[in-house]
Amino acid sequence: MRKLGAMAATGTVLALALAAWTHQPPRPEQGGGTISGKVKFAGTKPAMPKIDMTEEPKCKAKYQGVPTEETVVVNPNGTLANVFVYVKSGLPASYTAPAPSGDVTLDQDGCRYHPHVLGILVGQKLAIKNSDGILHNIKAKGVKNRPFNISQPTNMVSERTFTAPEVMVPLECNVHGWMHAWLAVLPHPFSGVSGADGSFTLKGLPPGTYTIEAWHEKYGTQTASVTVAGSETKTADFSFAGK
Amino acid sequence: MTKRAFACVVVLITAASTPLTAHLSPLTLQDTTRGKAVYVKWCAGCHGDGGAGDGPSAAHMLPRPRNFTGAIYKIRSTASGQLPTDADLMRAIDEGLPGSAMPAWKGRLSDGERRDVAAYIKTFSSFFADTSQHVAALKFSSAPGGGTDPSALKEGRRFYEDSIHCNKCHGDEGRGDGPSAPTLKDDAGFPIYAADLHQNWRFRGGGTVEDIYRRLRTGLDGTPMPSFSDLIEQKFLTDEQLWRLAQYVRSLSPPGAPEVRDVIHAPQIAGTVPVSPDDSVWARVSRYWFPLVGQVIRKARWFAPAVSGVWVQAVYDSKTVALRVSWDDRTQSPDTAWLKLEQRILETVAADDSAPPLQAEPWPDQLAVQFPRHIPDGMERPYFLMGSETDPVYQWRWTSRPRKSVAGLARSIERFDTLPGALAGEASFDHGEWRLVFTRALATPDTANEVQLEPGRAIPMAFFAWDGSSGEHGSRMAVSTWYFLALDRPTPPGVFISPVLAMVVTLGLGLVVVRRAQRRGAARAGV
Numbered sequence: 001m002r003k004l005g006a007m008a009a010t011g012t013v014l015a016l017a018l019a020a021w022t023h024q025p026p027r028p029e030q031g032g033g034t035i036s037g038k039v040k041f042a043g044t045k046p047a048m049p050k051i052d053m054t055e056e057p058k059c060k061a062k063y064q065g066v067p068t069e070e071t072v073v074v075n076p077n078g079t080l081a082n083v084f085v086y087v088k089s090g091l092p093a094s095y096t097a098p099a100p101s102g103d104v105t106l107d108q109d110g111c112r113y114h115p116h117v118l119g120i121l122v123g124q125k126l127a128i129k130n131s132d133g134i135l136h137n138i139k140a141k142g143v144k145n146r147p148f149n150i151s152q153p154t155n156m157v158s159e160r161t162f163t164a165p166e167v168m169v170p171l172e173c174n175v176h177g178w179m180h181a182w183l184a185v186l187p188h189p190f191s192g193v194s195g196a197d198g199s200f201t202l203k204g205l206p207p208g209t210y211t212i213e214a215w216h217e218k219y220g221t222q223t224a225s226v227t228v229a230g231s232e233t234k235t236a237d238f239s240f241a242g243k
Numbered sequence: 244m245t246k247r248a249f250a251c252v253v254v255l256i257t258a259a260s261t262p263l264t265a266h267l268s269p270l271t272l273q274d275t276t277r278g279k280a281v282y283v284k285w286c287a288g289c290h291g292d293g294g295a296g297d298g299p300s301a302a303h304m305l306p307r308p309r310n311f312t313g314a315i316y317k318i319r320s321t322a323s324g325q326l327p328t329d330a331d332l333m334r335a336i337d338e339g340l341p342g343s344a345m346p347a348w349k350g351r352l353s354d355g356e357r358r359d360v361a362a363y364i365k366t367f368s369s370f371f372a373d374t375s376q377h378v379a380a381l382k383f384s385s386a387p388g389g390g391t392d393p394s395a396l397k398e399g400r401r402f403y404e405d406s407i408h409c410n411k412c413h414g415d416e417g418r419g420d421g422p423s424a425p426t427l428k429d430d431a432g433f434p435i436y437a438a439d440l441h442q443n444w445r446f447r448g449g450g451t452v453e454d455i456y457r458r459l460r461t462g463l464d465g466t467p468m469p470s471f472s473d474l475i476e477q478k479f480l481t482d483e484q485l486w487r488l489a490q491y492v493r494s495l496s497p498p499g500a501p502e503v504r505d506v507i508h509a510p511q512i513a514g515t516v517p518v519s520p521d522d523s524v525w526a527r528v529s530r531y532w533f534p535l536v537g538q539v540i541r542k543a544r545w546f547a548p549a550v551s552g553v554w555v556q557a558v559y560d561s562k563t564v565a566l567r568v569s570w571d572d573r574t575q576s577p578d579t580a581w582l583k584l585e586q587r588i589l590e591t592v593a594a595d596d597s598a599p600p601l602q603a604e605p606w607p608d609q610l611a612v613q614f615p616r617h618i619p620d621g622m623e624r625p626y627f628l629m630g631s632e633t634d635p636v637y638q639w640r641w642t643s644r645p646r647k648s649v650a651g652l653a654r655s656i657e658r659f660d661t662l663p664g665a666l667a668g669e670a671s672f673d674h675g676e677w678r679l680v681f682t683r684a685l686a687t688p689d690t691a692n693e694v695q696l697e698p699g700r701a702i703p704m705a706f707f708a709w710d711g712s713s714g715e716h717g718s719r720m721a722v723s724t725w726y727f728l729a730l731d732r733p734t735p736p737g738v739f740i741s742p743v744l745a746m747v748v749t750l751g752l753g754l755v756v757v758r759r760a761q762r763r764g765a766a767r768a769g770v
Contacts, residue, residue, distance in 0.1 A: 055422045135408040137469040140324075141430050146370070147315055148324035149462050151469040153407050158473050163375070174467030175411050177426035 079198020278363030399491025418675025
């Protein structure tokens with residue numbers, strides 16, 4: 001009986017470890033409040049410049065038509081993608097983030113970054129992947145974090161970590177001047193990026209009143225104040241306007 | 244103790260302690276209060292009072308002065324993104340950064356002043372006070388031997404072009420003309436040129452194989468140049484292969500930095516002079532390097548010349564002189580691929596306090612060779628900057644588009660009047676290098692305006708260059724001072740015989756004297 005109990009305990013620990021390991025990006029503890037919403041887009045959708053990939057036939061071949069830059073991506077439902085939404089302030093002083101588990105992957109595929117906007121925890125590994133198999137360099141231009149600039153001339157993965165919270169660390173490739181990505185380094189896991197439907201969700205928040213910031217690379221930032229208690233879900237919608 | 248005596252003691256102590264501190268490693272940097280005084284006096288003009296690289300002179304410079312507030316340094320011995328060591332900072336201060344406006348301060352400032360100012364520079368960023376920052380020089384291996392062997396260079400070339408693809412920015416032949424070159428920016432968004440690898444004496448961190456290897460390992464932070472250390476760790480290439488790459492890059496520049504000599508010696512050749520810049524004759528003729536600097540005397544001034552110098556060769560036959568000028572220029576201007584870079588350069592480099600930034604235009608490349616109208620008897624020459632109203636200069640001018648060469652008289656930067664006399668010019672462009680040959684008769688009918696090129700005379704000569712794709716035109720140009728062209732007369736046989744005769748006579752006389760002295764000594768010994 002004792003043996004069984006021990007096995008069960010080991011199993012649970014293993015299962016938990018596995019669960020923790022597969023969570024990507026790491027999720028806060030279950031329970032807590034949720035903030036979700038949509039990022040709407042109003043006004044004129046700007047035309048994105050076309051990217052001339054003539055110099056890189058391997059990348060060019062990955063597209064049906066002519067790829068465009070991703071500075072402003074407006075979804076078919078009229079929402080705005082690639083908006084980074086996160087808890088800017090309001091966490092209790094006693095809050096400690098869970099230890100980072102698992103890597104965050106940034107892929108260079110078709111001479112573009114995937115994802116274009118992403119979040120990472122302080123100390124968490126960023127796996128920088130070159131799926132193109134052609135020369136890229138990846139340069140991080142943080143101000144609070146030390147920068148780096150490394151060469152990836154082939155299919156490979158390089159890892160780097162970040163030491164200080166910073167929104168945003170610009171990432172770029174200098175071989176392909178159109179390649180830009182934005183990395184948010186946070187001391188907590190409460191963040192999300194608006195996707196193909198313009199929605200985002202921040203889960204597992206301790207009770208409190210938070211300043212939520214929505215960041216867009218062209219349209220800047222907006223904030224909202226949201227109070228959550230228990231395990232309730234609150235809505236915070238944002239709207240950016242084309243200029 | 245009097246003040247003077249005290250000063251003497253201080254000097255003596257300093258002198259005595261110099262060799263000692265030179266051996267201290269890591270360098271102990273000094274007093275930030277004294278460092279501030281040095282900084283304000285000598286550094287702030289470019290780097291700014293707050294160290295943000297925004298002093299009053301900064302707006303004219305490309306590359307811009309370092310912004311110390313981010314603690315991001317190009318020339319380091321540390322891994323990509325890490326802070327520099329104290330020794331790295333001292334090296335930049337002591338030796339300067341070749342190819343930029345940063346001079347070497349060793350010899351201008353005392354050892355103490357240089358260490359003080361380095362300590363002060365570190366106060367501009369909190370990163371230096373952050374004890375969690377890991378500042379350690381990378382462990383560098385030594386260069387493997389055989390670095391100039393064809394097999395080593397071939398392997399280095401393979402990495403340059405097929406494996407690491409240095410050519411994407413630095414170009415197929417290394418003159419900084421790769422397809423990504425026109426898009427490059429530094430971290431502050433300023434335009435930045437991919438280095439011309441044929442001019443290692445202008446490499447910021449030094450031009451030796453070791454320097455180049457270190458730059459490959461560390462990268463140049465704040466610029467598009469990445470670090471290749473990860474590739475060794477990931478076994479994409481070996482450390483030795485990275486050395487081969489460094490050795491290949493080194494091989495693109497001459498063995499030594501070009502020496503600037505005052506006189507171009509042109510040999511007389513049998514037959515007729517070559518009119519083509521790619522004629523095989525040129526491979527056998529000495530070439531001379533003449534540095535160019537920005538035109539900063541007349542408005543609109545230009546502080547960031549794109550052409551750093553010209554290589555010049557000359558030969559002549561019984562009737563004609565041929566002058567070959569070659570220079571590195573990333574573009575065959577006008578080139579639409581570089582128009583955006585040109586615009587960024589014009590927006591970045593302030594030409595004058597008054598002039599607003601220009602709109603980029605498809606300017607051609609240009610080169611001018613300048614002579615006085617007459618070979619002067621003394622050292623008096625016309626004003627080097629394109630003559631004057633009363634004493635014009637005779638010039639040969641070439642433009643890339645329309646492709647033509649004309650001779651004429653310049654009376655100032657603004658005024659050039661063509662002359663009808665015949666001047667031929669033939670140019671070729673190859674992977675970031677212009678090669679241009681001017682040919683003209685030694686003697687011409689218009690002796691009033693056209694210099695008569697007489698063998699055996701010192702003929703004053705000066706050079707001007709414009710890179711259209713860097714926005715250069717008119718007074719925005721690179722200039723040289725006066726040098727000389729000498730059409731060497733074939734040496735008459737007497738020149739070789741007379742020294743030999745003189746030596747024989749001297750030897751004979753010497754023998755006579757020695758013999759006489761010996762005889763006298765023998766006679767005295769006999770007494």
